[in-house]
Amino acid sequence: MEEETLFSKIVKGELPADIVFQDDRVTAFRDIHPQAPTHILIVPNHIIATVNDVTTEDEATLGHMFIVARDLAQAEGVDQDGYRLLVNCGQHANQEVLHLHMHLLGGRPLGRMLPASA
Numbered sequence: 001m002e003e004e005t006l007f008s009k010i011v012k013g014e015l016p017a018d019i020v021f022q023d024d025r026v027t028a029f030r031d032i033h034p035q036a037p038t039h040i041l042i043v044p045n046h047i048i049a050t051v052n053d054v055t056t057e058d059e060a061t062l063g064h065m066f067i068v069a070r071d072l073a074q075a076e077g078v079d080q081d082g083y084r085l086l087v088n089c090g091q092h093a094n095q096e097v098l099h100l101h102m103h104l105l106g107g108r109p110l111g112r113m114l115p116a117s118a
């Protein structure tokens, strides 16, 4: 059996979180260290460690994450001004939690995606 993650425990209700959406495929909850007025994490309910571990069987769930992100952006009132969807993968991206997650960030100008230096 797949090893539990912080986020799989949140999905199952075994750890507390401010859950803003949940269905049979994905769960969305507020980031514990928000970096913007809206900072929500959208995770697949089943554990996919990183983008490197995605399979074709995950396609529908990953697509669904974008639908949920769109709806949450609207619900949060950030859809018109714009927002950022971000997925970190691995060490160089500072992925902290090995359970694939999409960050939804908005509510203020977010600046450039990365500093200008390559």
Ligand code: DGP
Residues within 6 Å of the ligand: 006, 017, 018, 029, 030, 031, 032, 033, 041, 087, 088, 093, 094, 095, 096, 097
């Ligand atoms: P990343 O660097 O992409 O792996 O981002 C992990 C995010 O997860 C980070 O912004 C902080 C957030 N986070 C870590 N632990 C918890 C937790 O227990 N609860 C919640 N709500 N967020 C967490």
